[in-house]
Amino acid sequence: MAKILVVEDEEVSLHFYTTVLQGAGHEVLQASNGLGVAEIIHAQRPDLLLTDLVMPDCEGFEMIMSIRKTNKALPIIAMSAHANYLDLVGELGANAVLQKPFSKADLTQAVAQAL
Template sequence: MARILIVDDEESIRRLLQGVLTRAGHEVDSAADGNEALAAVRARTYDLVVTDLIMPGKEGIETIMELRTSQPAVKIIAMSGGSRVCALDYLTIASQLGAAATLEKPFMIDALLGAVNAAVGGSATHRPPA
């Protein structure tokens, strides 16, 4: 079981991913943008952050850059829809910044679960709630 933070400005996506990952046995929190995400990682320890890249406020690329500085051990999965070219550019940048995996929206749930399992593997340990 991993402790995962989902970051997306679309509430329906946050709820969907939170439900899928919770059913897969993970402990999942969510944030609506990069600012909320960074506040969450200051308050709790996460094994994995799954973040959208195009959001109002603090975008995903900025969030990844700050996470790499403040929480270098946290694994990151980046996801983006945007236009096809724009999404691929952002996903390439996220990968270059150290994202463990990238997912182009829309993606299959199996792709998400595979990326999560690959990112956290057996190294995630359950911690009591903070």
């Protein structure tokens, strides 16, 4: 299956996403914020990026814009509890959005469509 980089600052949520994605047969890489994600992408070559938008140190918005400067092909799914943020993120380069909270089925469906 796919190699997925999950960027999420909330430990419980990160564990949930990892468990669901591994259960679906994916390899999961983890980061707790956007700092260093460009280096992880360069070194590990994930097939998909699943990222929260609101995080300390480096927010998802900044990270997505930075990634899109050098990598337009990597599918990106953005997540947030704030619907107004999700409206903006498509313009910044995310391929899909998930509004929190969402179900296992929502996550696996979004990942399958993005891949």
